[in-house]
Amino acid sequence: MMRLYLATGSSVEVMQGVCDEAVRSRVIWIDLLEPSPAEVRFVEDMLSIDVPTRDEIVEIEASSRLYEEADAHFMTAMLLCRAESESPELTPVTFILVGPRLVTLRYADPLPFRTAAAQIQRNPLAWNSGETVFVGLLEAIVDRLADILEGIGADLDRVSREVFTTDAKEAARQARDYRQLLARVGRDGLMIGKSRESLVSLGRLVAFATTAFKVKDRKGLQTRIKTISRDVISLSDHASFLTNKVTFALDAILGLVSIEQNGIIKIFSVAAVVFLPPTLVASIYGMNFEVMPELGFDLGYPMALGLMVISAIAPYLYFKRKGWL
Incomplete structure (x- = not known):
């Protein structure tokens, strides 16, 4: 599916499918979600670029995820998807900046993209070019990761209170729920690991984008990019702290199991x-x-x-x- 975002004065129009020559000049963002070969060819012909394949965007080497061809910057990051489900996963998302236009290539639907689409409709003047859409997407992605890590931290605090309760009745009840507690802590540890992997890829992408915006001399966007970079670093540190909490919670639960045995x-x-x-x-x-x-x-x-x-x-x-x- 291909969704096109067109700047129309004080608003942004959204349309799906291939557009004609009359409106191509107003396109600021092309969002490709599991695109068909015809949609990929349309983007390649319109912007004179080679859209990477699905196999290419999953490669882990930096040269395959962050590179520049002519006036186009190709940046791929691993984003956390389906975080609320029992099987969260990381999905590669490629951002292609071609002049004032942005192309996103993805094969999943992370929440930040839906959030950004809603924000564009509410405040179109703040999303009036592909570059501002790109920065806004990065901010939405970082905010989403922050929310996920906050939720994990709150859940670990609840687990700690349940494990170290001094209420005899509550302790007796929890003695039958160690398997459930271990499952919760294990899922939190899995989410932290995936969040850290996503933050690492985002950190590399932001560093690459900072260089690109310096070349374009976009000071306002540079400031926002620097803020995103600081947020990524702070979230990475917080994820490391949560990893230590997971280890402590696991040791405490296993210790209580040993005491009970x-x-x-x-x-x-x-x-x-x-x-x-x-x-x-x-x-x-x-x-x-x-x-x-x-x-x-x-x-x-x-x-x-x-x-x-x-x-x-x-x-x-x-x-x-x-x-x-």
């Missing part, structure tokens, strides 16, 4: 020690020998029962006094 093993060990002496007494008096002094004793049976009870109570009282129970 040790408590269970302790109970079984005490039970075994408590019942071992009565079992010994019962085994002795259960031997089938003809000559046993207690066989003819009238009170032998009550005596054996008494010995078994005493031998069970004595270890229990001893453990209780030592504080092992």
Whole structure:
């Protein structure tokens, strides 16, 4: 699908599909979402560029993601997509600046693109060229990553409160939810890893774009780009901090699981020690020998029962006094 954004004075018009020669001069942004071969050829003929293929934009080397051909700047970044779902993923998005026009090539629909499209309709004067659209998209992408990291931080704080609760009833309930807590922390760690990868690619893209805007002498856009660069750096630092919180939460949960398992093993060990002496007494008096002094004793049976009870109570009282129970 190809969506064209055309500047029409104080507003921006949106149209889909191929346009005619009369309106091509007003195009400021061409958004290609899973484009067809015909749409790719239209963009190539209109702007005299070679649109990279899907296989080319997924390559990880910097020379394939950030390069310049003639007057066109090609920049590819990995963006986080489907962040609220159970299977978030990174998708490559290519930005092509050709003079005052912007071309975006993508095979997924990250939220910042929908946000930018809505903002263009609300405030078209602030999005009156491909360069301003490009910078606005970067700002929307960074804001989205900031929101994601804030949500992860809040979730990790909730996990910490649940893990380190001092309420006995709440702790007993949480003892049955360690698997769920581990799943939440694991997903937060996955999201942080993908966010950091996206921030790294964005940092490289912003550095490349800064050089491009210096050449064009666009001081206003340079200032906004520098702000985006600082935001990317601060978010990267915050992601590193959240990574440490994930590690701490995992260690704490696994430590509590170990404590709970040790408590269970302790109970079984005490039970075994408590019942071992009565079992010994019962085994002795259960031997089938003809000559046993207690066989003819009238009170032998009550005596054996008494010995078994005493031998069970004595270890229990001893453990209780030592504080092992």
